[in-house]
Amino acid sequence: MRILHTSDWHLGRQFHGASLDEDHDAVLAQVEAAIAEHAPDVLVIAGDIFDRATPPQSALRRFGDFVQRVGATCGTAIVLIAGNHDSAAQIGMMGVLADPERSLVRGPLDPEERPLLLEDEFGPVAISALPFSYEFAARACYANDAISCPADVLAEQIASARRHVPAGARWVVVAHAFVEGASTSEGERPLTRAVGGIETVPASVFVGAHYVALGHLHRPQAVGAGHVRYSGAPLAFGFDEEGHGKSMTLVDMAADGSIVTTALPIVPRRNVRTLRGKLAELLAAPEGSSDLVSVVLTDETPQIDPMKRLRKLYPHAVQLSYERHESAGARSLRDGRAALERPQDVIASFMGFVREKPMTEAEGSLVVEALADLAIAGEEA
Structure with missing residues (x-):
């Protein structure tokens, strides 16, 4: 079984006020190219498809066109879940008319987490798609008032999903969570609304799964075990991600459930960069850049109209500060x-x-x- 694991597209997002529409188009084109080249049996999108619960129409249209193109040109199944940035109801409605044998779309919680069952030459693979949910909704869904943190929510989901995995089937879990020990980025929101609540979950909650396709954290990484992985976001959403490679994860699963993962690099249309120096030095550069730029000026005195002047060379400069102001305040x-x-x-x-x-x-x-x-x-x- 071959799986293409992606997550955290955040369609409709802006970067410090700059539109990322064309950047997302470049990413989706690379996902389509990867599907055409590697012919995965299933494409996984592990939550945060959109950047907010009410995405702009352009983002909805962009995603709809993508799904239509993939469905029309290949036999790849699609599994997707709502993340904490998504509207669960909206994501759930996307699955109403989908082919239940070739797709699994999960928005709101369901007390009976039934998997998508796919077959390869070695037998069945059960894919359980566990959408993100806050504690209050999980208490109502599972009739369990003791649910008080994300770990409790996910434990209920896993218990429900495990009941529906056929005997002998290999098991893939798709979830949107913060697993203990993983590395974070500045663009991620907390996953709990409880005062002083713990938002992490232990990797041990996924015991029994042969592969866990995670979303939420934006850096590609394995955590807890090699088969528990974040694919990471396809774009950088903060300057703390400068220099970090972006990728999709291609997963090949053998007959015994063992996996081999391959990172398929994503080449962004624009990088994020921080430029540091005196204004005169930066303006004297032989050529500018179309990257998304944060400028840190080392001048001792305020400069006249620095951003306007810089944007002649760096049209996508989106942030400016002075080094002397990088203080405790x-x-x-x-x-x-x-x-x-x-x-x-x-x-x-x-x-x-x-x-x-x-x-x-x-x-x-x-x-x-x-x-x-x-x-x-x-x-x-």
Whole structure:
């Protein structure tokens, strides 16, 4: 069985305000070329297909056209799940008219996680697709009020999926999670809304699976074991990913379930780069660059209209700072912006400051429930 594992496309995303539409077109063309060249039995997209729950129409159209082209030109099956950036309901609706024998599309949770069953010359392969879900939705789905963290959610999903794997079948699990010990990037959102909650899951939760195709973290890597892998995102979504290679993972599974993985490099249309130096030095460069650029000026005094002047050579310069400002104050501001991704922590910090005592567990639960209600209302809107 041959699997092409991808994840975290984040269609519709911008990079510091710059459109990535053409960059995504280049990536999708390379995925199609890999399918044509390597003829995988199944294409896996392990969540975060879109960058937000209400993606722009251009992103929906881009993905729809891709699926239509792949379906019309090859026999590759498709398995995809909702990630934490996606709308579970929207992803689920994409599977309504799909061929159930050649595709598995999973958005909302299901208490009975039935796999897609494929056959090769060695027998059946069961592919379980486990979409991302927050704890509050999992408690309702599995009628288990004890679910309190992502590890609990995934344990319920795995237990349900395992019940439906035929005896003797090789087992592939597709999931969107943060596995303990993996390396992160700045563009990833937390996977729990619990105050002070632990968002990681142990690799041991996947015991019994022959290959685990993970999404969420943007760096390609194995974690816990060689068969538990992130394919990584196909594009860099932060300057901390400068110089990191991007790839898809081609997985060849033998009769006994052992695997051989091959990284298929993705060549981005533009790289992310950081330029450092005095303004005059940067403007004196013999040629510019079309890359996505962050500029750090080492001038001691403020320069006149630096970004406008730099963009004549670096039209996609999207960020500018002065080295002297790279101080504790600047880092504090960045940390504050990052904290907005976890509103429960901001609320807890505010209440602790005002009352001079920490938020109680009961108050924390009320905050989490209120944020969950807001999230549901946002998706329904």
